[in-house]
Amino acid sequence: MASDAMKEQMKNGQGFIAALDQSGGSTPKALRLYGVEEDAYSSEAEMFDLIHAMRARIATAPAFTGDKVIGAILFEMTMDREIGGKPSATYLWEDRGVVPFLKIDKGLADAADGVRLMNPIPGLDGLLDRAVAAGIFGTKERSVIDAANPKGIAENVAQQFDLAHAVLAKGLMPIIEPEVTISIPDKEAAEEILLAEIQKNLDKLPEGQQVMLKLTLPTKANLYAPLIAHPKVLRVVALSGGYARDEANAKLAENAGMIASFSRALTEGLSAQQSDEAFNAALAEAIDAIHAASIT
Template identity: 65%
Template sequence: MTNSTMAQQMTEKDGFIAALDQSGGSTPKALKLYGVDESAYGSEEEMFALIHEMRARIIKSPAFSGDKVIGAILFERTMDGEIDGLPTADYLWQKRGIVPFLKVDQGLMDEKDGVQLMKPIAGLDALLKRAVAKNIFGTKMRSVINAANKDGIEAVVAQQFEVGKQILDAGLMPIIEPEVNIKIADKAEAEAMLLEALKRHLDALPAGERVMLKLSLPTVTNLYKPLVDSPKVMRVVALSGGYSRDDANAMLAKNDGVIASFSRALTEGLSHGQSDADFDAALAATIDSIFEASRKA
């Protein structure tokens, strides 16, 4: 089965996950960093068409292959789109050897108890059925922790695992992402609380069930090693979270068993105006650096 092959790749293979899942709120910023100003589009449809072009350019680049990029997280509209006549997820797996994931969250609630929970995900069951039909392997959903508040962190993890169970029941692999804001003064304390909450919820998973975890790079090196070693965790991946690519790579390389799942740090240095040769060279250098940091980890 394809899914068992994908699962083996996500569990064992060296490499990292590319996060190509910027959604409505973050798309204008992603396009601007790519050299496309807001004046270049006049509607949401035009904006999403431009971001799809950017993602397709990345995916079709010779450097973007399963040799080093083992997975990619897509936005819903990207999943629904095509590359060279193939649905995006099928193109990733069949042509590039890259396991496709889907971002399923619909943004964040207002802060309470130092955290931002996910907004209720409208139509999640239907979206998960569509994802299965489109040969998606797993999903990703993000919450944010802005303070070392035990009640808030427990609420974030409980919500993530509750929705994660729904995703597992649909036959997909959930990437649980309780992001710790890297700018907060009590980041290390928040991460210690998060670790304990994650361990409790992992212990409560039924035998044979696994999830993936996407976490901010920790202040204390190898803090999350118990999660890497847990039989309930398929893979622990790290977000760049606002660190520069060089800083993120340096931190990642020190954390044993954790691989990258970078978004902005992946596209740093890429520009709409670059020739294909320059674009491919810049992307290849980026992928090499993130791959090496993930492999050292």
């Protein structure tokens, strides 16, 4: 079965996960960094056409294959569209050997207790059914930690695991992403609390079930080694969190067994104005560097 092959690749693949899942709020910034200013489009539909063109250009580039890019996280609208003449998830797996994931969260609630929880996800059941039908392997869901607040972090992780249960019930693999903001003064303390809360929730998972974790590169190298070794964790991936690519790669290389799941750090230096040759070369360079840091 395809899902068994995908699981094997996620568990043992030597590479990283590309995050191609900028949502409505972050799309203008992603396009601007790609050299497409806001005056280039006059509606949200046009904006999403442009970001889809960028994602398709990345996904069809020669270097974007399962040899180094073992998975990719898609925005819902990307799942619903085509790349290379096929549904996006099908194209990624069949033509590129890249395992497809779907971002399912609907953004963040207002800050409370030092965290921003996920907004409710209306129509979650139907969305997960569509993901299964589209050949998606797993999901990704992001919340944020802005302070070393034990109450807030406990709530944040509990919400993540509640959603993970719903995802697992559909036969999908959840990527739990409680992002610790890199600029906070008590980042290291927040990460210690987060580690303990994740361990507590992992121990409550039924035998035989596994999740993936997407975590901010920790201040203390190898802090998350116990999670990487945990039998209920398929893989631990790192988010770049606003670090520039070189710094993100350097931090990643310090964390044995952690692989990248970078968004901005992957597309840094790519431009709509580049020729295909220049674009493909820049992307290949980025993929090589992130891959090298991921397998360290």
